[in-house]
Amino acid sequence: MNEAPQIISTVEEACTVISDWFGWKNGFVGSQITLPFAVPQAIQTVNRRLGRLWLEDRHARNVNIFDNQDTLISPHRYEAGPDGVVRMIRENQDVWACGFKPETGAQLWVTGDWPVDQSGTRAWRPTQDVVDTAIIFVMLANAIWASADCQMDEEEKPAEVGRLLWTFAPWAGFSGFWTNNDQTVMRMQWLRGGVTARR
Numbered sequence: 582m583n584e585a586p587q588i589i590s591t592v593e594e595a596c597t598v599i600s601d602w603f604g605w606k607n608g609f610v611g612s613q614i615t616l617p618f619a620v621p622q623a624i625q626t627v628n629r630r631l632g633r634l635w636l637e638d639r640h641a642r643n644v645n646i647f648d649n650q651d652t653l654i655s656p657h658r659y660e661a662g663p664d665g666v667v668r669m670i671r672e673n674q675d676v677w678a679c680g681f682k683p684e685t686g687a688q689l690w691v692t693g694d695w696p697v698d699q700s701g702t703r704a705w706r707p708t709q710d711v712v713d714t715a716i717i718f719v720m721l722a723n724a725i726w727a728s729a730d731c732q733m734d735e736e737e738k739p740a741e742v743g744r745l746l747w748t749f750a751p752w753a754g755f756s757g758f759w760t761n762n763d764q765t766v767m768r769m770q771w772l773r774g775g776v777t778a779r780r
Contacts, residue, residue: 588760589747592623595717596630598746599724602767602780603644609633614656618683623713624656624669627720632656649723653716666690666705669712670719679715680705687711696751718749721758725769728778735774742768742777 589595600606611632614620628635635647635655647653652671659667661683670679677693689710692703725731741761748757754772768777 587745587747587757588764589717589721589758592626592713592716593630595720595747596627598764599646599720600630601764602724602728611635612657616656616659618661618667619686620656620659620667620683621681621687621712623687623711623716627653627716628656644727646720646723646727650726651719651722653719653723662705664705670715679712681712687713689715691715714749717747718751721747721767722769725758725767725776725778728767728780730779731776732778733774733776738768738770738775739766739777742766 589598600609609631611628611634614625614628631646634645635657647655651673654669654671656669659669661667665682665684666680667683668678668680672678672693672695675693677691677695679695680690680692681688682690685707689708689712690705691708692705695715738756738759742759744760744762746758746760746767749755756770756772759768759770760766766777766779769775
């Protein structure tokens, strides 16, 4: 039997899943992004859907999907580096980072261990991917870590989370994000375990 297609295929859909997960209604529109360079559409989408979360007191909300495990940097703080790359994501231990160059549009630029076969490479390098992939990955991972009932384990994926939420495999053994039929459980699955959140 074939698995159902993944639920998320765009940043817009990721924002919807995350909003539904935390019970957020509309009203999180961020302030206008005013920079001397263009930002990719995916970043504008996150700002339009959830951007106010960058500006609010995150401790008051007690949920932080932009700076929990890894940091999705606010576009209001973007700066182009000497090499022209704008850093948009920082891994929590600075093992890797993701960015973009305004002149290359939504092309994803990476540094460090993204993916692991580039271990030790600190120079920014272009990829064949787009920023959307990294944004979705970080938002989903942060949503799991920010959930009140979040547990890490070394077990196989539980049968209850049999629907593919979204998959991306920058690292060997990573099989994606999974959920159950009513989307009350979310799991980030590795070859030997994962992190499960329940709402």
